[in-house]
Amino acid sequence: MSQGFTKGTPIDTDDTLSLNSDIVVPSQKAVKTYVDGGLSNKVNRSGDTMSGYLVLNANPIGPLDAATKDYVDTLINGIDWKQAADASTVAALPTYAVTGSGQILTGTTNGAIPSATTDGVTLTANQRLLVKNETSTLTPNNGIYVVTQVGSASLPFILTRSSDANTPTLLAEATLSVKFGTTLANTQWHCNPAAVPIVIGTTYITFAQIGGGVYTFNPPLTVAGNIVSIPAATSLVDGYLTAADWINFNTAYTNRITSLTTTGSSGSATLISNVLNIPTYTLSGLGGIAGSGTTNEIAYFTASTTIASLTTATYPSLTELSYVKGVTSAIQTQINSKQNTIGLTTVGTNLATLPDPSAIRYLRINADNTVSALTLAQLRSDLGLLTTFASVLTSDVATSGTAWQDITGLTFSVTANKTYKWRATVPYTITSGNINFAITGPTLAMTRYRFTAAATGTTNFVNNQTSYDTGTLVAGVNGCATSDGIIRCSANGTVAMRMRSSVSGALTALTGAIVEFEEVV
Numbered sequence: 001m002s003q004g005f006t007k008g009t010p011i012d013t014d015d016t017l018s019l020n021s022d023i024v025v026p027s028q029k030a031v032k033t034y035v036d037g038g039l040s041n042k043v044n045r046s047g048d049t050m051s052g053y054l055v056l057n058a059n060p061i062g063p064l065d066a067a068t069k070d071y072v073d074t075l076i077n078g079i080d081w082k083q084a085a086d087a088s089t090v091a092a093l094p095t096y097a098v099t100g101s102g103q104i105l106t107g108t109t110n111g112a113i114p115s116a117t118t119d120g121v122t123l124t125a126n127q128r129l130l131v132k133n134e135t136s137t138l139t140p141n142n143g144i145y146v147v148t149q150v151g152s153a154s155l156p157f158i159l160t161r162s163s164d165a166n167t168p169t170l171l172a173e174a175t176l177s178v179k180f181g182t183t184l185a186n187t188q189w190h191c192n193p194a195a196v197p198i199v200i201g202t203t204y205i206t207f208a209q210i211g212g213g214v215y216t217f218n219p220p221l222t223v224a225g226n227i228v229s230i231p232a233a234t235s236l237v238d239g240y241l242t243a244a245d246w247i248n249f250n251t252a253y254t255n256r257i258t259s260l261t262t263t264g265s266s267g268s269a270t271l272i273s274n275v276l277n278i279p280t281y282t283l284s285g286l287g288g289i290a291g292s293g294t295t296n297e298i299a300y301f302t303a304s305t306t307i308a309s310l311t312t313a314t315y316p317s318l319t320e321l322s323y324v325k326g327v328t329s330a331i332q333t334q335i336n337s338k339q340n341t342i343g344l345t346t347v348g349t350n351l352a353t354l355p356d357p358s359a360i361r362y363l364r365i366n367a368d369n370t371v372s373a374l375t376l377a378q379l380r381s382d383l384g385l386l387t388t389f390a391s392v393l394t395s396d397v398a399t400s401g402t403a404w405q406d407i408t409g410l411t412f413s414v415t416a417n418k419t420y421k422w423r424a425t426v427p428y429t430i431t432s433g434n435i436n437f438a439i440t441g442p443t444l445a446m447t448r449y450r451f452t453a454a455a456t457g458t459t460n461f462v463n464n465q466t467s468y469d470t471g472t473l474v475a476g477v478n479g480c481a482t483s484d485g486i487i488r489c490s491a492n493g494t495v496a497m498r499m500r501s502s503v504s505g506a507l508t509a510l511t512g513a514i515v516e517f518e519e520v521v
Helices: 032-042 069-076 136-141 166-171 245-254 329-342 376-382
Strands: 002-005 009-010 096-099 105-107 128-131 145-147 157-160 176-178 185-192 205-212 222-224 228-229 260-261 270-274 275-277 299-301 308-311 344-347 351-353 362-363 371-376 388-392 405-414 419-430 434-440 443-452 460-465 479-489 492-501 507-509 515-517
Touching: 145 176, 157 376, 157 434, 166 176, 166 185, 176 205, 228 245, 371 376, 388 405, 405 419, 405 515, 419 434, 419 492, 434 460, 434 479, 479 492
Parallel strands: 260 275
Antiparallel strands: 002 009, 096 105, 105 157, 128 145, 145 157, 176 185, 185 205, 222 228, 270 275, 299 308, 344 351, 351 362, 362 371, 388 515, 405 492, 419 479, 419 507, 419 515, 434 492, 443 460, 443 479
């Protein structure tokens, strides 16, 4: 190996530097050929092209990290794998408040999340939890959370969306495994947002199971690893039919009865091929038992399989057989006569009236032949007739304050999605100020009503409305407010007559005020 010198520094002339130089010193310099060769195998930071594959050691984390093929393929297939959750919910969480633009769930009362809610897992701090059982308006709160605070007798639980699934992009295709749980251990779940892009805290979020879980089968099925088996059938165990079983089954099917004949009047029944023949017996030909020839005679088999016949004294007549078991024709005749005895009068299909003018005058014959007593209101309902009801004010009611208030006792109940017609008559006195009348009740589907009251001794004012507690205050005098209207609510509840005065205590609804109402549809 040759050496050269430049200003006293040895220069190695070995192009590859594969061996130690002749003079080994720290200042030894490589020849240009080796340096140029090494640089030619490097990739420039920009503008260069590789002839082979670039291998990355992990999937990207930061926004500007290089992406692996695995990462890109996963996103293209709609799956974005996240770190596994320690547990998953199997029921809705205890009540909570949502803060941080949908990022944080804080229990409204002190205490941890019950293990029954988290599939038997008792949560600890910093564990990951898949929340997937929130429904209705709470559905947007489903997601992947970290247990920020477990919760105790003095502290509420706090869940914070995990950093790998707390943005619209990170959550959209989130997929993860569940590690622990009585029923959901080793299962995989995929996020199914109702819309994309997701708005955290607004878009409905659900998770669907895409794999995993432990499968069990009822006997005779058995499972070993990934193989499900069913044994051959035996006389004691269900299972699949063997070839021999099929032959026996098919033979039995081939020998089945396909037709029935009744040829002859004596002898035994016969089965020839697929035809069963049963002779038609007459009473006189049954084991030598001679019948009387009447149509009411009945033949029967004795304990010794011989045939005998009932005498006319021991069997009922055909007429008696048509009655309820145990009721003879004589008893039936007595029953039939009772209607006239008690004055029972038929007034409609399955309806009869009694002559006694008591509160219960009508009877309904039910499908099971029992009889029910009906009130007049029940009868009207059975016949589809409208029924009018009323509420009457039993004591004076005065305004307290200047806001709308109920005329206590002047109300009626309504059922959701049914229409009611009503009218009210409210005598009142006023000492000063202005007044008005309205109604209130459950959530409205529709209403139209008007209140008319005395403005002066000879004129009235009218409050026409389509909603609750509306209408301006109007000067008025002592008089009688009258109203009629129609209402249909979307929820069950109570409709109340309302009043208002500009001076507290100045307006009084008087005893005897009444509201009448009836269900229309």
